[in-house]
Amino acid sequence: GESVGLHLPTLSVQEGDNSIINCAYSNSASDYFIWYKQESGKGPQFIIDIRSNMDKRQGQRVTVLLNKTVKHLSLQIAATQPGDSAVYFCAEKEYGGSQGNLIFGKGTKLSVKP
Amino acid sequence: KAGVTQTPRYLIKTRGQQVTLSCSPISGHRSVSWYQQTPGQGLQFLFEYFSETQRNKGNFPGRFSGRQFSNSRSEMNVSTLELGDSALYLCASSSSDESSQAFFGQGTRLTVV
Numbered sequence: 001g002e003s004v005g006l007h008l009p010t011l012s013v014q015e016g017d018n019s020i021i022n023c024a025y026s027n028s029a030s031d032y033f034i035w036y037k038q039e040s041g042k043g044p045q046f047i048i049d050i051r052s053n054m055d056k057r058q059g060q061r062v063t064v065l066l067n068k069t070v071k072h073l074s075l076q077i078a079a080t081q082p083g084d085s086a087v088y089f090c091a092e093k094e095y096g097g098s099q100g101n102l103i104f105g106k107g108t109k110l111s112v113k114p
Numbered sequence: 115k116a117g118v119t120q121t122p123r124y125l126i127k128t129r130g131q132q133v134t135l136s137c138s139p140i141s142g143h144r145s146v147s148w149y150q151q152t153p154g155q156g157l158q159f160l161f162e163y164f165s166e167t168q169r170n171k172g173n174f175p176g177r178f179s180g181r182q183f184s185n186s187r188s189e190m191n192v193s194t195l196e197l198g199d200s201a202l203y204l205c206a207s208s209s210s211d212e213s214s215q216a217f218f219g220q221g222t223r224l225t226v227v
Contacts, residue, residue, distance in 0.1 A: 034215070043118070043204050043218030044157070089157065101147070101170040102216065104157035 008087060010109045019077040019112075023090035023105045028071070030092035034102070035064060035075045039086045047075070047088075077110075085112045116141065118207050118219035126225045132193040135222045139186050139207030145169075146188040147216065148180060151202040160203075163188050192224075200226045 031052035036044035148160040159172040163182035206216040
């Protein structure tokens with residue numbers, strides 16, 4: 001498959017464990033944040049989003065936490081599965097603005113060991 | 115509903131040539147954005163088109179340009195290709211709702227030799 005990034009931070013977890021992927025965002029004016037998953041040979045796929053008026057949002061097996069004080073975002077994946085292996089990106093933008101001009105983080109590669 | 119379609123999937127060009135990439139958004143989506151993805155720089159925003167007008171532009175040289183047609187399909191063009199333009203070019207479409215998410219295509223892998 002195609003490599004989406006070299007020298008990415010890598011998180012290796014055992015199948016069934018919980019995963020936590022972290023992201024520091026850059027723009028204080030950003031108030032909308034998104035996590036994407038990118039598998040080899042594919043484009044980024046939306047996982048979950050959160051607005052700045054929230055500090056936590058839950059989806060199916062995923063939770064996003066937002067700490068505006070330190071400009072930090074995290075993605076928690078419960079009961080990690082081999083199919084979760086991918087590169088994960090956080091993205092930021094100003095809410096209400098267009099969906100273009102997303103600012104992406106560098107990405108974290110998640111590797112799940114069976 | 116068909117997803118975002120990008121053509122071609124792979125392309126090899128020579129330095130100095132120009133290239134045109136195509137993106138067909140999800141039916142009903144009027145916003146199309148383009149991103150460049152490289153191992154060194156990650157995902158970087160190129161430009162966004164909405165209703166045939168460029169709405170936002172990233173920090174790329176003028177060799178990178180784009181357009182959008184009345185059916186919302188978009189093309190991007192890179193002229194005078196350089197080796198550093200080798201990348202995965204991704205297109206994303208979204209509806210006009212402010213809360214709408216961006217859906218990405220599989221990308222076009224451009225290699226400049």
